[in-house]
Amino acid sequence: MKKTATMLEVLKMPKMRIRTIYMVYIWFVNAFMYYALSYNTNDLVGSPYLNFFVAGILEFPSYAFVFWGIKRWGRRPTLVSCTVVGAAACAALVFVPSDLPWLVNTFAMVGKFCFTGSFGLLYLYTTEVFPTSVRNVTLGSCSMCARIGSILAPFLRDLGKSTHSTVPNILCTVLALTSGALTLLLPETRGLDLPDTLQEGEALGM
Numbered sequence: 345m346k347k348t349a350t351m352l353e354v355l356k357m358p359k360m361r362i363r364t365i366y367m368v369y370i371w372f373v374n375a376f377m378y379y380a381l382s383y384n385t386n387d388l389v390g391s392p393y394l395n396f397f398v399a400g401i402l403e404f405p406s407y408a409f410v411f412w413g414i415k416r417w418g419r420r421p422t423l424v425s426c427t428v429v430g431a432a433a434c435a436a437l438v439f440v441p442s443d444l445p446w447l448v449n450t451f452a453m454v455g456k457f458c459f460t461g462s463f464g465l466l467y468l469y470t471t472e473v474f475p476t477s478v479r480n481v482t483l484g485s486c487s488m489c490a491r492i493g494s495i496l497a498p499f500l501r502d503l504g505k506s507t508h509s510t511v512p513n514i515l516c517t518v519l520a521l522t523s524g525a526l527t528l529l530l531p532e533t534r535g536l537d538l539p540d541t542l543q544e545g546e547a548l549g550m
Contacts, residue, residue: 349477349542351485357546360474364482366526367470371486373523374466376493377430377459377516380500381452387501388452389445402453403460410461418534419469423462424527430458431520437513455516472533475545 385395413422433455474482531549539545
């Protein structure tokens with residue numbers, strides 16, 4: 345019996361093809377958001393060193409929250425929650441007046457907290473929604489597409505300078521909301537036996 349399969353074989357199966365497309369987009373968005381919010385610490389009010397330190401320290405409680413969330417709610421609800429709350433934080437930045445810098449910093453850190461957790465959770469969730477025979481190749485493909493998001497993230501500042509200061513946050517909000525919506529279409533994997541074959545992967549969530 346064949347132990348492994350190729351990405352081409354995954355894309356030939358209807359449900360897994362759609363699942364792969366969704367996951368690629370979700371990975372792209374999460375990487376884009378994570379790095380965009382990380383680079384954004386230089387634009388926040390106050391000491392850039394302190395802002396960077398706080399953004400880094402937030403990663404510890406973020407991962408702790410995700411660990412608690414996947415045990416209590418499951419993978420998909422936790423991922424959706426992080427994405428939607430992160431989108432709300434980005435949307436709030438559009439309306440916060442510039443004379444309230446502490447509030448701007450707060451919403452930016454909330455967004456960083458959320459997308460740190462969701463980006464980390466994707467590594468677990470992706471390995472569970474794809475079968476053993478293609479787990480490595482699908483995780484690698486999704487991670488590769490995520491790097492495109494991380495490459496594009498630094499240009500978000502230039503987009504704001506060439507258009508309007510609110511455009512980056514509006515774009516981030518739209519990307520995050522669509523990512524959260526697509527996540528709702530994926531199967532929940534908590535408590536399920538991991539699929540081993542392509543056929544089992546195709547039947548997951550039915």
